[in-house]
Amino acid sequence: MSKLDRAVDAALxxxxxxxxxxxxxxxxxxxxxxxxxxxxPPWLVLAAAAGxxxxxxxxxxxxxxxxxxxxxxxxxxxxxxxxxxxPAGTPVAALPAVPATPxxxxxxxxxxxxxxxxxxxxxxxxxxxxIELAPxxxxxxxxxxxxxxxxxxxxxxxxxxxxxxx
Amino acid sequence: MIAVFLPTSLPPAASIECVxxxxxxxxxxxxxxxxxxxxVDRHRAAVYRAAHAALGSASEAEDVAQEAFLAAYRKxxxxxxxxxxxxxxxxxAWRQALTRRRRLVSRWRRFVSGExxxxxxxxGGDRSPEATLIDAELVGHVQRLVRALPxxxxxxxxxxxxxxxxxxxxxxxxxxxxxxxxxxxxxxRRRLKDRLVRLxxxxx
Numbered sequence: 001m002s003k004l005d006r007a008v009d010a011a012l013x014x015x016x017x018x019x020x021x022x023x024x025x026x027x028x029x030x031x032x033x034x035x036x037x038x039x040x041p042p043w044l045v046l047a048a049a050a051g052x053x054x055x056x057x058x059x060x061x062x063x064x065x066x067x068x069x070x071x072x073x074x075x076x077x078x079x080x081x082x083x084x085x086x087p088a089g090t091p092v093a094a095l096p097a098v099p100a101t102p103x104x105x106x107x108x109x110x111x112x113x114x115x116x117x118x119x120x121x122x123x124x125x126x127x128x129x130x131i132e133l134a135p136x137x138x139x140x141x142x143x144x145x146x147x148x149x150x151x152x153x154x155x156x157x158x159x160x161x162x163x164x165x166x
Numbered sequence: 167m168i169a170v171f172l173p174t175s176l177p178p179a180a181s182i183e184c185v186x187x188x189x190x191x192x193x194x195x196x197x198x199x200x201x202x203x204x205x206v207d208r209h210r211a212a213v214y215r216a217a218h219a220a221l222g223s224a225s226e227a228e229d230v231a232q233e234a235f236l237a238a239y240r241k242x243x244x245x246x247x248x249x250x251x252x253x254x255x256x257x258x259a260w261r262q263a264l265t266r267r268r269r270l271v272s273r274w275r276r277f278v279s280g281e282x283x284x285x286x287x288x289x290g291g292d293r294s295p296e297a298t299l300i301d302a303e304l305v306g307h308v309q310r311l312v313r314a315l316p317x318x319x320x321x322x323x324x325x326x327x328x329x330x331x332x333x334x335x336x337x338x339x340x341x342x343x344x345x346x347x348x349x350x351x352x353x354x355r356r357r358l359k360d361r362l363v364r365l366x367x368x369x370x
Contacts, residue, residue, distance in 0.1 A: 002369050003370050004370075007301065007304045007305055011305045011312065012308075012323065012327030015218075015219070015309060016218055018211075018214055020210045020231050021231075024228070024231060025206045028235045028236055028239070032202075
């Protein structure tokens with residue numbers, strides 16, 4: 001074995017020398033009961049990514065489809081018209097009777113809804129106090145007078161091109 | 167009258183040091199941490215050295231050895247006994263070491279352009295008497311040249327340098343045929359010697 005071979009062997013042995021930390025066992029045993037942090041399975045990551053991609057694609061499609069100009073804002077159905085306040089001094093008039101519907105008047109599943117008949121009666125009458133509106137004082141719009149000056153164009157003189165410029 | 171002799175005490179349990187790895191694995195699977203502790207003690211050095219061969223850093227190798235034993239404990243059920251427990255354990259440690267090495271290199275490249283610095287040698291302080299006798303400077307040159315080798319040559323060379331694993335075991339850890347492993351080790355040594363000769367060291 002040559003000197004270089006011996007040197008290579010010695011260098012390699014030095015590079016991998018060591019028995020590891022003596023407290024390795026204690027460190028390992030101390031961590032054995034730690035909860036395992038498992039990364040999300042690949043199929044779950046792929047499913048989530050696909051879901052996001054589909055949502056983005058649908059959103060983009062809805063924006064570009066004619067008839068869906070922009071995101072249609074959700075329009076609330078018009079609320080019941082508020083009673084118009086009677087002029088001040090008018091005695092409070094009782095509202096006409098409105099047939100009241102119970103909040104959950106839907107029949108249970110499998111049971112046909114019964115026809116609503118005249119048996120419904122309103123026992124209580126609503127009394128609504130008049131709302132007094134202060135008269136709106138709208139100030140007149142006073143715009144300053146705008147003076148528009150007439151455009152004046154300076155006279156332009158156009159000379160024919162010389163032969164050498166063509 | 168029939169005399170019945172009952173044992174007054176249970177037979178002494180077999181010393182855990184005499185139990186095979188397979189038996190220790192079976193016990194560890196049932197939650198016997200002492201059995202697992204014996205496995206750690208038996209293979210601590212091999213796992214640490216393999217990690218050290220891949221990373222070249224003592225502190226990184228210690229971390230990887232710890233992670234490898236933890237992973238082995240948690241995956242104990244997946245050990246089917248097709249290879250020796252030591253080979254199975256070394257495979258886990260090697261994979262973890264390579265993962266860490268890739269992370270370290272990519273982290274280095276992210277912040278600094280150029281090649282990563284030479285990792286410090288763990289055994290710089292306690293140089294063997296043999297190395298001291300040969301030539302400390304020559305050994306230093308060899309170590310620098312080893313680090314400069316491509317990983318596919320350096321890794322087999324360092325793993326074989328431990329001298330504790332057979333070619334068959336190391337080939338299984340690296341996932342390459344045994345013949346390929348032998349060729350890579352020989353090629354690595356040939357390149358090292360060529361470069362040393364070019365540096366002016368005579369091959370006597």
